[in-house]
Amino acid sequence: MKIVTTLASACCLAVAAAACSTSGGQTTATSGEQVLTLAAAGQGPAQAAVEAFKKANPGVVVKTTFTEDDASYQQQLRTQLSSGTAPDVFRMWPGGGNTMAVRDLGADGMLMDLSGESWAGGLSADLKAVTTDPAGKVVAVPVTIGAIGAVWNDQALAKTGLAKPTTWPEVLKFCKDAKSKGVVAFALGLKSAWVTQLVPYALTASLVYGPNPAFTQQQKDGQASFAKSEWKQAMDKYLQLRDSGCFNDSPNGVGYDEQMQLLGQGKALGAVHVLSAVQSALNSAPQGTTFSMTPFPATDNAGDTYLPVSVGIVYGVNAKAKNPALARKFLQFLASPEGQALYAKESGSSPALPSPSFQPDALQRPVLDAVKNGKSTLYPDQGWPGPKVQQEHLTSVQELFNGTIDVPTLLGRMDKAFGEAK
Template sequence: MKRKVLALIACVVFMSFSLAYAEELVINSMHSDPLPQETFAEIVKKFQEANPDIQVKLNTTAHEEFKKSVRLWLASDNPPDVITWFAGNRAMYFVNKGLIMDISDVWQEAGLFEKFPKAFQSISLKDGKAYFLPDTYYWWAIYYRKSIFAQYNLTEPKTWDELMKVCATLKENGITPFAIGTKYPWTAAAWFDYLNMRVNGPAYHMDLMFGKKPYSDAGVKKTFEYWGQLVSNGYFLDNAASYAWQEAVPFMVQGKAAMYLMGQFILDSVPPEIKDDMDFFQFPIIDANVPVGEDAPTDGYMIPVKAKNPTAAKKFLKFLSSPVAQEIQVKKVGRIVTNVDIPLDMYPPATQKGIKMMQGVDAVAQFYDRDTLPEMADKGMNAFMEWWYNPASLDDILARLDKERERIFKAAEKDE
């Protein structure tokens, strides 16, 4: 009996000792909406079950408040060990300041250089080193009504010339080629993103987003020349500024418009009886010599350079990239994950098509208002709409936009 008691006491002491010296992993998350929050909590629980020696402290902050607080966290001497964040220039902003840890060893040990498509590597690496772990994304494309295309013997255009022929045929038959609602002008920004990447390439586009290129540059003017072909020919919905993006969807539903450049979420606004008649194609190629870039807003994770428990943090990032964690994302919240090892048959056919499209691109942008500074994004989107209704003033609009660019990026440098 005494032996059993002593054994029990020893066990309790050992457990107490283990708990006292367990690593604490602090994670600050912006996944505050109910389903993403629940999903992430389940992933954290699975990690803890596999790593009982690590105690996880999960702090969830509302999305907008998170964005305001992240700078303070990263600049402090006691930051969290892991933070959620946005890929691309949003992440590189902090990387360039030396606030984010190099996680190339995580990528190498988990085989992520092979498991993540090169497009997602382009938004996670700097000078060959990995600083960001991309997790989930959604794609943009041109969605269209299959029945309308079939009625006029149209096929998915691959090139700009083919797209213009499709638009001309639709217009001749009383169908508006493109639905769009620009009451909130981010929908117009999508057109700028794609045209600028197709004309000048994603690297040029990113330089523009980070204030390194002037808006008055000849390359930007060329982008507007292509955009102007669509506007001047009346290929967009009339009075687009009267509609929010969802308010323009009924024109497609009613068969009055055939196409819409939009994110994957457009299908959430389409009636069930129309969904089977919806398909999408990649934004057509303008110059075959230009690398292909796509808008694919991507969320993921980073480790602050001053993290107290980098070993535990890296172990958690490896787990996040694993099939176990990524399958939870797919099954529970329907997210599209970046790991190519996740079987395609886990997704519905339309999603499989989107994934295949994204796996073949050269670079990924995050979207105009994610890739540049917030104030610059507002000025830019307002300028796009000014040009839309007054295209003859392009030079003046771009000159004013350049003055704003110089002011905004200089002010940002002073704040750093």
């Protein structure tokens, strides 16, 4: 399924570093009708949106909770939703794939029906596919689109004189040349489990989902499997990258923060990652450092390269929200051209909905070009029938890199999880 020009995972993606903070906005007393509670994984973009919303709505108080680790956030919100203590508005994940994804929460009746909102009527079919519950009701507003590609430290790359690879053979040669110059080609931090999926998603875009957009449906129909598809080639190539010295030493012992430090400091020339990760890389980068992105090749022909592009961030309203009217008003702001441009800029993404004022940079332009040229695919997990498939993939990749399992075992586990989730 291709993404139309209005569409924008992450990612999802995602930030790491376990920490939690709370901010209550204004501290003066106010009526209950003017108080909104909100939770998000990752503070920066959400806080910027909250501040802009409060400025446009004087007197409104927004009480926020931010959790910087995705897994902790998912667990905390799930617990709060079950116990009736969840905030009015919260960030979710599009489609399916984890316990805080739209379809999973929607199936459990935890989300407010937003089908009647003005912005909901203009959603494309692709956007609706990842923002609706199993009953077909719109329950989330899409805020950003993101992509998984080769993210480059421009200054570090220029210093080596190496060119960005556009084919698989060029990738392997690039790794060899980078190593000879004393730098890492691609930083990798598999200690943070969610990072394990990014290289496979980049490879399968060109090997599986680009050539065959119906692959996931064929799996659901019992006509295809991970083990008997080009997923095997993708995972074999993942190991080939490791064995060719493309990554830093001991990826399973390196977390997301250290991975982004390697990229930001120029000790690694690139990383196959969600584009929003650049925000973390900038924290350790010398002043003036810039970043760019190219699709990560998986074949011998540059024209066969697809880019995984998908809705990255979505927000929904608690079905038991204490202030549903104000919650819907906040989502209307997120859906507005102003809200879309603001959140995209702050998160290093592109807007999911039309936003004429948004100006794409060297990271975002390739995303929009891939969408325009029909060379984009969805993130695989957004079509998977349940979160167990992704969970199995994440943990199994770590075991694969430890040498405790092989590729057929990994894919067999994923097939089993897929079958049990159908």
